[in-house]
Amino acid sequence: MIDFAGDSTHKIDKKGRIFMPSALLEEVERAIAQKEMDPLEGGYFRVFANRAVGCFDLYTESEFRKFRLTSLGKEKTAQGARLLRRFIGANTRRIKVDSQNRILLPEDLRSGLPLEGDVEIVGCGSYIEVWDAKTFLEKAMPEADNYYGIEAPGLRNPDYVPEEGEQ
Secondary structure (H helix, E strand, O other): OOOEOOEEEEEEOOOOEEEOOHHHHHHHHHHHHOOOOOHHHOOEEEEEEEOOOOEEEEEOHHHHHHHHHHHHHOOOOHHHHHHHHHHHHHOEEEEEOOOOOEEEOOHHHHOOOOOOOEEEEEEOEOOEEEEEHHHHHHHHHHHHHHHHHHHHHHOOOOOOOOOOOOO
């Protein structure tokens, strides 16, 4: 199972290219070597302009299929599923990692999520988020910090074993 983690700041060039951190690309290589991922997926991502959140989401092919099926599975009507398929389809592209470990965020998708200067690339488990660095630092990360601060007392480490009489 793919498990992207960590974050780093990189520049986006005028063409919309960003450097992919080696740790994230190594995770893809690890998943292929462990036969957790099809070797044909290596070197490619699906980029989704997630305008509802304000960032780009990058998925491997198999994780993108899971995302799409899970999203559609939550729809209660045929019309809702049709609209969601249309939105996801129109806002997703298949992209290739180039020989310099860069990806090109397509211009038509960038117009709805402007990125300039620095971008923050964040490993989020099964996918990667790409944010405008200022938006990430001023909005997205404080929201995540706040949420974690509220939820953390109720979160338990999977290795935690309660003592007798403890709930």
